[in-house]
Amino acid sequence: SSSLVHVLSLVMEREEKDNQTHFTGFILLGLSASPKFQGFLFPIFLSMYLLGLLGNLLILFLIISNSSLFHTPMYFFLSHLSLADLGFSSTIVPQMLQILVSQTNTISYSGCMTQMYFFVVFCTTDNFLLASMAYDRYVAICRPLHYTTVMSYKHCVVLAAGSWFLSFSQGFLYVFTISKLSFCGSRQIPHFFCDLHPLLQLSCSDTSSAETLLMFEGTATMFGPLILILVSYMFIVWKVLKVPSASGKYKAFSTCSAHLTTVALFYGTLIGTYIRPSSTYSGSKLRVASIFYTVVTPMLNPLIYSLRNSKIHEAMRRLFRLWVWRRRGIGDLRISQNKS
Numbered sequence: 001s002s003s004l005v006h007v008l009s010l011v012m013e014r015e016e017k018d019n020q021t022h023f024t025g026f027i028l029l030g031l032s033a034s035p036k037f038q039g040f041l042f043p044i045f046l047s048m049y050l051l052g053l054l055g056n057l058l059i060l061f062l063i064i065s066n067s068s069l070f071h072t073p074m075y076f077f078l079s080h081l082s083l084a085d086l087g088f089s090s091t092i093v094p095q096m097l098q099i100l101v102s103q104t105n106t107i108s109y110s111g112c113m114t115q116m117y118f119f120v121v122f123c124t125t126d127n128f129l130l131a132s133m134a135y136d137r138y139v140a141i142c143r144p145l146h147y148t149t150v151m152s153y154k155h156c157v158v159l160a161a162g163s164w165f166l167s168f169s170q171g172f173l174y175v176f177t178i179s180k181l182s183f184c185g186s187r188q189i190p191h192f193f194c195d196l197h198p199l200l201q202l203s204c205s206d207t208s209s210a211e212t213l214l215m216f217e218g219t220a221t222m223f224g225p226l227i228l229i230l231v232s233y234m235f236i237v238w239k240v241l242k243v244p245s246a247s248g249k250y251k252a253f254s255t256c257s258a259h260l261t262t263v264a265l266f267y268g269t270l271i272g273t274y275i276r277p278s279s280t281y282s283g284s285k286l287r288v289a290s291i292f293y294t295v296v297t298p299m300l301n302p303l304i305y306s307l308r309n310s311k312i313h314e315a316m317r318r319l320f321r322l323w324v325w326r327r328r329g330i331g332d333l334r335i336s337q338n339k340s
Helices: 002-020 035-065 073-101 109-142 144-150 153-179 196-202 208-241 246-274 283-307 310-339
Strands: 026-028
Touching: 035 073, 035 283, 035 310, 073 109, 073 153, 073 283, 109 144, 109 153, 109 196, 109 208, 109 246, 153 196, 153 208, 196 208, 208 246, 246 283, 283 310
Parallel strands: none
Antiparallel strands: none
C-alpha cells in the first residue's frame, strides 16, 4: 500500500508541475490521419471489440455459474484469462475508438499513466495464466495419478492469485519508472494508446537506465513463463509419442490445441514488439503489431476455447435450455392469468 501511495503521489506531483508549465498531456496520433480511413476502421474494430467482449463475458459466466467447471483447473484458469482479456481490451480499445470517431485525441498525464499501468497488468496476467494452463496440461498428461493432488483447487487459487499479484507489482514498477522521466519536447505519441516505448522516445531525460531496467525485467517476466510453457510441452510431446494408439495421441494433443493456438497468437506478436531497444521502433509497425494482441487475440480466445470444447458446448446448451424453460414458464403464467 505504501508503494501505491508513493507512485500516486509522484503522478500527482508531475501533473501539478505540468499544469504550472501549461503542459496539457499527450496527443495520441491513432492508427491513421486520414478521416476516410478512420471511418472505415471504426465499424471493424467496434465489431471486433464487441465480439470479444460478449465472448469473454459468456465464457466467464458459463464457468462461474457451473460449479463443476469452476472447480476444474483448466476452466478455472480460463475464467481468469477471460477476465484479464476483458480488462486488456477495455483498457485500450475504447480510447482507440474515440480517436477514430472524434477529433479528441489528447490524454492527460495521469490518464496516460493509468492506461499504461492497466495495460501492463492485464498483459502480464495473460502471460502468467498461460504458463499456469500449460503446467496444468503437463500434470494432466504426464502425471495423471497425482493430478488431483498437484492441481487441487487451493493450489489453483494460489497460482491465479500469484499471477495477479505479480502483474500489479510490475505495473507499479513501470509507472514509477516512467513517472521519474521528464517530457519537455513533442507531446505526440505515434500510437493509439500510451505504450512504454513511445513514451521513452518522447522523454528528454536520459532513458538508458530506465530502458535497461524495464527491458531486463520485461524480458524475465515474458520469457520466464514462456520457457515454462515450452518445457511443459516438450514433456507432453515426449509422453504422447509413447502412446501406442493413434486415437490416444489425437485425444491427448486435442486437449492442448486451444492453449497452443492462444500461446502462438499472444507471444508471436508480443516478443517481436517489445524485446528490443526503443530506438529501433517504427510507429507504423508498432501500431500494426499492437492491434493483434490488444484487439484480435482477446476476440479470438473465446472462439478458440469454445469451438471444439464439449464441456463449454454442454454448458451453453444447459444455459439455453434454462432460458427457454423460463420463457415458457413466464408465457404459461401469463396465459393462466389472462384466463382467470
